[in-house]
Amino acid sequence: MPLLEVKDLKVRVEEREILHGLTLTVNEGEVHAIMGPNGSGKSTLSHVIAGKPGYEVTDGQILFKGEDLLEMSPDERAAKGVFLAFQYPVEIPGVATMTFLRTALNAQRKARGESEYSTPDFLKKVREVSKSLNIPQDMLKRGVNVGFSGGEKKRNEVLQMALFEPSLCILDEMDSGLDIDALRIAADGVNALRSPKRAMVVITHYQRLLNYIVPDVVHVMSKGRVVKSGGKDLALELEASGYAQFEDAA
């Protein structure tokens, strides 16, 4: 059974159809890249999978581990193992990052009927993970993403990914706003999380990110559909020839 099956998905935002029948299958252990120009519907796809309000699914379905994802609330999806790394992680003033991590982790565990982490176990886990991502402890005491640099915000996303251990990670434009060094650190963090039990969907404009996170499958999106799929070489081909060739295909 595939981990994620998106079948003929049609989505509207305020009366305008953005996805016109999109199909995508992702198996455990695979890393898929979704590329495409602005407005092709890449971010819409990630939002609909995560359950962001404001999108109307008019047709098609999304199965996650064989279950109907569209029937679940966004927090239920999170507890089932869907993680969306945001393009622009939000700031939450007054809520210490550590408090946020613990509240979210325990909420997910509770939803799955698992016991909550004890304080020492939780602290130990956070320390391990943050050390490997080069996240200083004092950053965890600050408000969630408040005053963080672009690189710190993205590392904080990767930190959460590592803590929550989701089975599906969707990375929405992870490279936006990052310089090369920050990108490398974040990508190293993501690569460390690759596992045969976990799949990743990497959404990006540019081939650059895929030098660091090498995908198994590359999809090209245009005008709300997947118009071409292939191996990692497809990304290089796109870099050379651009997206224009697919405009007609869509």
Added chain:
Amino acid sequence: MPAVQETVERVKRIDVDQYRYGFETLIESDKAPKGLSEDTVKFISAKKNEPAWMLQWRLEAYRRWLTMQEPTWARVDYPKIDFQDLYYYAAPKPKKTVTSLDEIDPEILKTYEKLGIPLREVAMLEGVEPKVGEEDPAKRKIAVDAVFDSVSVATTFKAELKKAGVIFMPISEAIREHPELVQKYLGSVVPTSDNFYATLNSAVFSDGSFVYVPPGVRCPMELSTYFRINERNTGQFERTLIIADKGSYVSYLEGCTAPQRDENQLHAAVVELVAHDDAEIKYSTVQNWYPGNSEGKGGIYNFVTKRGDCRGNRSKISWTQVETGSAITWKYPSCILRGDNSSGEFYSIAISNGFQQVDSGTKMIHLGKNTSSRIISKGIAAGKSQNTYRGLVTAHRKATGARNFTACDSLLIGDKCGAHTVPYIEAKNSSATFEHEATTSKISEDVLFYCIQRGLSQEEAVGLVVNGFVKDVLQQLPMEFAVEAQKLISISLEGSVG
């Protein structure tokens, strides 16, 4: 459906069931006849075995009150109160003097147990969960005075406080046992002629707490009073007087709840604080009177006058309030900074939901030299509520070097509520430095979605964001109450998100 739209939908379904303190205690009570007259005032005074001077004081206030008009400047709207249609005194029977807890009606003890207030002398801290990375809070003792309708039913830890020289007792007892202190200080901060509701209170107040901390004494425990309105159609008029003598320190907390009723109930309290040279008073309130139901029916009208007088040099008074209840709140805990180098603080969280109306803030009156004040106000409006911050900062001609910092932040949940900020600033002295900052924001859908994507329910997400928003103020509360307040904030907003 966008998150905010969903919030609004859920507000429509808001149910009174979420008010956990809405039960009624069935006990017999001893009431004054309905209505207000000189006879009512005499009745109350006689019930309390008061000396003649006290009755005289009350009668003067009553006569004054007859000449006064209800204030109308606040941004609150309610039908005219018929002051003759209220009971001004209700006491649980039996009326014989209670000397130990065993003589208190078990129904009343059960009430306080349900409210989670320990009248038995036990540590109050069980079940307080330490925050991540923090040690367990030291198990401190807390002395409690419980006021049920018009009378104080129990005061704990009296003996231990007495050893330290601290007087903590119902004010009705203090009038009899410490008349010299009461006569000296009562009405010295909030005069009987102060305002309509304070004057009414002066005429008919029935009980409340009295605290005196002698020179140089640091009160060995937190003092607290829990007020409970139980009787139907009864006004509650409590009076609290706290005096911190030279170089002393006291921290005091009050909590308030009431049953759910369809009719509105009046609560008009007066609190007076006096801090002498180098003394410090920290006064915290967690106000959770019944706020009314989803249609705005019922709820407490809360008209309260609270004022602290920093009478001595280098004295300090700090108000912290968490206001979540009442249909109408009209309340401006203030500081008169009379002593040189004295300082005043006001930290406030005011949450309104449903049809609640809040008009609250503070007055910082700088009279002495080099006085300073600080105001941090956090207003959260949800449902169809209106939430107003009203504050006055003033520096007298002779108040050289007066300093104030004010920050008012408002957070809106949904699009049917309102937040308003009305600051009055007057500096009659060119050396005054007054700073005022204000922000108003809507709870962001993106922030909520971020939290929900990480596994929090919509409700938990709102609670987390709001708790972050009010964090600066929560930190001012004694730790054990901060935990309580944090939970209360989440409960108060339950109706706003489902």
